[in-house]
Amino acid sequence: MSTKKSDADLDKIKTLRTMTGAGLMNCKEALKLKNGNIDEAVQYLKEKGLALANKKSSRLAKEGRIESYIHHNSRIGVLVEVNCETDFVAQTDELKAFAKEVALQVAACDTLRYINREDLNEEELRQLKIDLGIQESDKGSNEKLKECFLLDQTSLKNSSQTIRDRLQQAIAKLGENIRIARFVRFELGQ
Known part of the structure; x- marks a missing residue:
C-alpha cells in the first residue's frame, strides 16, 4: 500500500x-x-x-552569451544577447538552451519590437499604441501590445508559460541574475 x-x-x-x-x-x-x-x-x-x-535582479549581469538562429530556408536570422553574472553559468548547457529558445522565439514572432513593457516610458508606450492603431477604448489592445514584447510572448516550448516564466525558471535553476539584453531579427527582403 x-x-x-x-x-x-x-x-x-x-x-x-x-x-x-x-x-x-x-x-x-x-x-x-x-x-x-x-x-x-x-x-x-x-x-x-x-x-x-x-x-x-539587482545583481550585475555582465557575462553571458550571444546566440544565433538561422531558419532552415535561410530567410530569417536572429541574434540574441543573454546576460548572466559569471562566465561559468554562461557556458552551461542550461543557459545555452535558454538562449537558443529565446532566439527561436524571436525568429517565430515578426511583431516583436521590445523585450519588456517596463522598458518604455509613458510617452513611448502612448506612441506605440498610436503606431499600432490602438484606441484607449479598444478591448483587444492588451493582446495587440503583447505581440510587441518578448517577455509577454507565449513560449513555443511550453504553451502554458510566457518567456518571462521561462526566464524566471532559468534564474531559479542557475541561481544567478539572467536577463535578455537585446535581440535583432533579420528577414530577407524586409
Missing part, C-alpha cells in the same frame, strides 16, 4: 518538475505544502521563482 502511495508521490513530483523546471526537492516541498495539489504547487513554485528572480 505504501509503495503505491510513494509511486504516486514520485509521479506527481516528476510531473511538477516537468511543468515548472524546478528542482526535485523544491517540487517535493511544494507538493507537501499544497497537500499534493499540482495546480497549487505550480502556483507556489511560480511565486517562489518570482521572489527569487526579484531578489537576484
